[in-house]
């Protein structure tokens with residue numbers, strides 16, 4: 001509890017992100033990682049490997065942008081520092097870990113509070129409850145603007161796609177009970193983010209949750225919920241598993257596991273029109 005309280009006052013957050021539950025979620029991720037670090041290890045190593053490979057093959061060496069940098073658990077920041085003149089770590093919630101990187105490497109690393117959806121201020125300031133169509137339309141039509149720090153030679157979207165619409169949508173006041181509200185917002189925000197990534201002129205790496213799995217204690221697949229197929233993303237270039245919430249984190253009956261995908265360059269696109 002004390003760790004979480006200290007975190008909540010030390011993070012630097014977009015005011016709309018605080019209002020819409022993203023600071024709470026940031027703190028929950030940190031707390032879960034502290035409890036189940038060992039289970040996350042192979043996912044974090046796979047993420048590091050995908051990023052290192054992209055960085056190694058990147059012709060431009062000026063700037064790399066990481067979106068959803070969080071605590072940089074899945075980002076090998078020091079490798080990026082060696083390979084690029086400038087490393088931009090962007091998130092709606094900038095953690096003390098990112099601020100420490102800035103302090104130790106002031107000419108190389110910048111942490112920038114930035115909303116990848118471009119929709120959070122409008123949503124947080126909305127005067128009344130919203131229907132699912134209104135909220136999803138705001139996510140779909142929003143403009144996050146140019147990349148923070150300038151156009152990058154490499155942009156990495158670091159495991160934030162499934163969160164950017166879902167977490168704020170859970171906090172929004174709803175005009176009527178609608179079981180599809182959160183889902184519609186999650187999909188709209190994800191599609192907008194993919195279109196934005198597709199507009200970048202440098203190399204692109206999208207790492208995202210491709211599916212949620214419930215796995216029984218004896219290893220049987222109980223349920224698989226695809227996340228990126230319904231949005232319209234093609235098959236990923238690479239895939240691995242993330243043991244996100246081993247029993248009893250999420251449930252006493254099943255382990256929550258994510259299939260994580262990595263989409264590279266021209267594969268960061270929508271193959272099904274929304």
Ligand SMILES: C[S@@+](CC[C@H](N)C(=O)[O-])C[C@H]1O[C@@H](n2cnc3c(N)ncnc32)[C@H](O)[C@@H]1O
Nearest residue numbers: 068069070071072073074091092115116158160
């Ligand atoms: C699952 S975490 C990613 C983990 C992070 N890469 C790490 O290694 O710690 C998702 C991250 O996306 C960020 N995020 C959520 N919505 C965002 C938005 N609209 N713009 C930028 N970042 C966002 C969250 O604050 C969180 O840090």
